[in-house]
Amino acid sequence: MSRDPSKPPRLGLGLLGRAAIAGVLIVLATAGAVSATVLLQVDDLINIVENERAGRVEIEIPEITPAEAGKPQTLMILGSDLRYGDKKAGLKPRSDTILLVRLDAHQRATSVMSVPRDLLVDIPGYGGPQKINGAYTLGGPRLTLRTVKQVLSTPGRPFKINHVITMDFGAFRRAINYIGGVYVDIDRRYYNDNTGGGEHYATIDVPAGYEKLKGQDALDYVRYRHNDNDLVRSARQQDFLRQIRNQRGTRQLMSADLPNLRRLARLFARYFDYDKGLARKKQIFSLAKLVLGTASHPVREVPFGVVDAPDHVNLEASPDMLRRNVDRFLQPTRAATGSTKSSAKKRSRGRTESFANVPGLVGSRTEGENQAILAARKTGFGFYFPTRRAAGGSYIGQGPRLYTIRDELGRPHRAYRLVLSAGDNAGYYGIQGMTWRRPPILDDPHTTRTVNGRKLLIYRDGRKVHLVAWKTPRGAYWVSNTLTRRLNERQMIAIAASLQRLRSR
Numbered sequence: 017m018s019r020d021p022s023k024p025p026r027l028g029l030g031l032l033g034r035a036a037i038a039g040v041l042i043v044l045a046t047a048g049a050v051s052a053t054v055l056l057q058v059d060d061l062i063n064i065v066e067n068e069r070a071g072r073v074e075i076e077i078p079e080i081t082p083a084e085a086g087k088p089q090t091l092m093i094l095g096s097d098l099r100y101g102d103k104k105a106g107l108k109p110r111s112d113t114i115l116l117v118r119l120d121a122h123q124r125a126t127s128v129m130s131v132p133r134d135l136l137v138d139i140p141g142y143g144g145p146q147k148i149n150g151a152y153t154l155g156g157p158r159l160t161l162r163t164v165k166q167v168l169s170t171p172g173r174p175f176k177i178n179h180v181i182t183m184d185f186g187a188f189r190r191a192i193n194y195i196g197g198v199y200v201d202i203d204r205r206y207y208n209d210n211t212g213g214g215e216h217y218a219t220i221d222v223p224a225g226y227e228k229l230k231g232q233d234a235l236d237y238v239r240y241r242h243n244d245n246d247l248v249r250s251a252r253q254q255d256f257l258r259q260i261r262n263q264r265g266t267r268q269l270m271s272a273d274l275p276n277l278r279r280l281a282r283l284f285a286r287y288f289d290y291d292k293g294l295a296r297k298k299q300i301f302s303l304a305k306l307v308l309g310t311a312s313h314p315v316r317e318v319p320f321g322v323v324d325a326p327d328h329v330n331l332e333a334s335p336d337m338l339r340r341n342v343d344r345f346l347q348p349t350r351a352a353t354g355s356t357k358s359s360a361k362k363r364s365r366g367r368t369e370s371f372a373n374v375p376g377l378v379g380s381r382t383e384g385e386n387q388a389i390l391a392a393r394k395t396g397f398g399f400y401f402p403t404r405r406a407a408g409g410s411y412i413g414q415g416p417r418l419y420t421i422r423d424e425l426g427r428p429h430r431a432y433r434l435v436l437s438a439g440d441n442a443g444y445y446g447i448q449g450m451t452w453r454r455p456p457i458l459d460d461p462h463t464t465r466t467v468n469g470r471k472l473l474i475y476r477d478g479r480k481v482h483l484v485a486w487k488t489p490r491g492a493y494w495v496s497n498t499l500t501r502r503l504n505e506r507q508m509i510a511i512a513a514s515l516q517r518l519r520s521r
Contacts, residue, residue, distance in 0.1 A: 074289070074290060074291060074292040074294070075156075075157050075158070075180060075182070075289055075290060075291045075292070076158070076291075076292060077157060077158045077161055077180055077291050077292075079158070079161055079162055079165065079177075080161065080177060080178065080179065080180065080291055080293060081176040081177060081178055082178070082293065083178040083179070083293065083303065086121075086306075088118065088119060088120035088121070088122070088123075088306075088346075089118075089119050089120075089178040089179065089303060089306055090116060090117070090118050090119075090175075090176060090177050090178055091116070091117045091119070091177070091178065091179045091180070091181065092114065092115070092116055092117075092160075092161060092164065092177050092179070092180045092181075093113070093114075093115040093116075093117065093180075093181050093182075093183070094113065094114060094115075094152065094157055094160060094180065094181070094182045094183070095112045095113035095115070095182075095183055095184070095185075095188065096112055096152060096182060096183075096184050096185075112133070112149070112185075112239060113130065113133070113253060114130065114131040114133065114148065114149070114160065114164065115128065115129075115130050115131075115253075115257075116128070116129045116130075116131065116164075116177075116345065118345055118346065118348070119303075119306050120346075121306060123313070123347065123348060123349045124313060124314075124349045125313050125314050125315070125316035125348045125349050126313045126314070126315050126316065126348075127315075127316050127318050127344075127345050127346075127348035128254060128257060128315055128316070128317055128318065129317075129318040129319075129320055129341070129344075129345045130250040130253055130254055130320060131148060131164060131167075131320060132148075132246040132247060132250055132320055132322055132331050133147060133148060133149035133246055134147055134148075134149075134245075134246040134329070134330045134331050135147065135148045135167075135246075135320075135322060135330070135331050135332065135333065136148075136325055136330050136331065136332045137163060137166075137167050138166070139151045139154060139159065139163050140159065140162050140163060140166060141155075141159075142154055145332070147330065148160075148163060148164070148167070151163040157180050157182055157289075157291075161177055161180055164177065165177060167338065168338060168341070168342050170335070170338075170339055170342075173342075175342060178293070179290065179291055179293055179294055179303070180290065180291045181288060181289070181290045181291075181294070182288065182289045182290070183288055185235055187288060188234070188235055188238075189231040189232060189234070189235050190231075192229070192230055192231060192234045192235075193230055193231050195260075195263055196230075196263070196264065197228045197229060197230040197234070197263075198228065198229055198230075198234060198256065198259060198260050198263055199226060199227070199228050199229075199259065199263065199455060199456050199457065200226070200227055200228075200229050200234075200237070200255075200256060200259050201225075201226050201255075201259065201446075201448070201457055201483075201496050202222060202223070202224050202225060202226070202227055202237070203224065203435070203443070203444045203445070203446060203496065203498065203499055204224045204412060204435050204444040204446075205222070205223050205224045205413075205435075206220050206221070206222040206236070206237060206240050207220060207221050207222075208220050208242055209221070218236055218239065218240070219236075220233075220236040220237070220240060222236065222237050223417060223419070224417055224433050224435045224446065225417055225419065225421075225431060225432075225433035225446070225448060226421060226431065226433070226448055226450065226455060226457065227421070228421070228422070234256075237252070237256070238252060238253045238256050240252070245331075246331060247319075247320075247322065247331070247500060248443065248499055248500060250319075250320065251317075251319070251499040251500050251501075252499050254317040255317070255482075255499060257315070257317075258315055258317060258477075259456070259457065262456035262457070262459045262460075263456060264424040264456075314460075316348040316349075316477070316478060317477050317478070318341070318344045318345045318348055318478075319344075319500075320333075320341050321333060321337045321340060321341050322337065323337075348478070371467060371468075371506065371509055371510035371513050371514075372510075374404075374506050374507055374510040376406060376407055376503075376504070376507050377404045377405065377406060377407060377507055377510055377511065378404065378405060378406075378407045379403065379404055380402065380403060380404060380405040381403040381516075383405070383411060384401035384402050384403055384405070384434075384516075385401060385518065387401055387411060387415060387416055387434060388400075388401040388416075388518040389518065390414075390415040390416065391415055391416040391418050391432060392518045394418050395418060395430055395432055395449070396430045396451075397430055397449075397451050397490050397491050398449075398488060398490060398491060398517050399432065399449065399517065399518045400447075400449060400493050400515040400516060400517050400518075401434065401447070401515065401516060401518060402434075402447055402495075402511050402514050402515055402516075403514040403515075403516055404510055404511055404514040405436055405511070406436065406437075406438045406439055406442070406445070406503065406507070407439070408438075408439035408440065408442075409436050409437040409438050409439050409442070410436065410437055411434065411435070411436055412435040412436060412437055412444065413435060416432045416433060416434050417432060417433045417435075418430075418431075418432050419431055419432075419433075421450060421452060423452050423455070424456075429450050429451040429452035430450065430451050431448070431449065431450035431451070431452070432448075432449050432450070433446055433447070433448050433449075434446060434447040434448075438498050438502045438503060439502075442498060442502045443498030443499055443500055443502050444498055444499075445495065445496055445497055445498050445502075445503060445511075446495070446496045447493070447494075447495055447496075447511075447515070448493065448494050448495075448496060449491055449492070449493045450491060450492055450493075451490060451491050452492065453487055453490075453491060453492045454492070455492065457483070457494075458473065458485055458492060458494070461473035461474060461475055461485070462474055462475055462476045463476075465509065467509060467512075467513040468513050470486055470512075470513060471486060472484050472485070472486050472509060472512055472513070473485040473486060473487075473494075474505075474509070477501065480497070480501040480504075480505070481497060481501070481503075481504075481505045481508045481509075482496070482497045482501060483495070483496055483497065484508045484509055484511075484512040485512075486512065486515075493515060494512070495508055495511050495512045495515075
């Protein structure tokens, strides 16, 4: 039987050896896949890449700013919707993702910012306003770079991009499969089967809860936009990127094993395109050293501030909003500190803060208990439900989702998920419980706090809290914020502190 040419080779997907691939999605997410050993092997890796790319040409983009040794670097990663069939038919691809990554040894974080594809801009040579992702169709990576630079530059402060890397759908699927999949905290069920007629979106069936996603499911999840605006979609992509970091497969990539590096270099050369700078030894060394110097930095998701355009379909940003976006991207540490730490210290020196009556929350003990009763006997471990919820919100679905999840060693664990809306158009948050006490998502809490005798683990994205968790001898439980972090810190802590175990009657 002949192999379907649209399917990827069985080799999986890698990235360009720990040095040259520093800007590629997965290695950037790890922020630490380079070691001194790799620097000694650059010649070998470059030779592999050159051999594998025979007949292919690196992207020619004169507008790229050459990286200076020891200086911060900004990389633009473009994901396109190019498929094998489209290429064969001569159809032009569109830019599905425009991701900016900032590596800076002087900051305490690696910043990642997604430019909304529905942002209305003027495209050089074509005018506007039109969607920024149209630049890729009109002029490929070069015009996309020119457009992004024009949009984010201000008088006296040009926005510089040092490298460009492109990947298509097939490359993304192979990348996720190569690391064995990604455990993702999914806020709600994503489903579409196109049986209802009307406008057709991609088919998808991804359930709510902490799940491992691979290949096509992972791609469908990050690309989903039916009933979502571009801000939610961007937040989902950045959240996915953040959760890649602690995967077992990613951690294995961090070990500087030369045979593995050679495989990665070979595969990257086959499936990724990049600017000419990443084919030069001097630029590769410079980037490798920078990644090595930022290896311990966390990844900071920088939201791209926009407002609805008058048509309520697209997005726009004023010059002041664009300037603030750039400021947060270039200095993610300063943007995420300041009043947060000082106010936390003041609270710790004062009286114990009460979370009994937090604005924006209402009592919901009966609702939560009814949800628990529907499923508690089937879980096989302690079922905790919230006695407070977001005002204006409600439970989604007929009851909790009960399922089994396998950990990184293949051992099964019982789990449940409660999905709640945070109010009209505010997104979904969730209550997760499972017998797996050490899932990757609970690695490295930013701080802890004891409320009502319960030690809470708090996880932040900059100033906002995205997760509040706690553990029992038999399980782990957490409250997940909405993708756009609509619940504030006090609300998140109050909901977590309100969790009560259903008692047998």
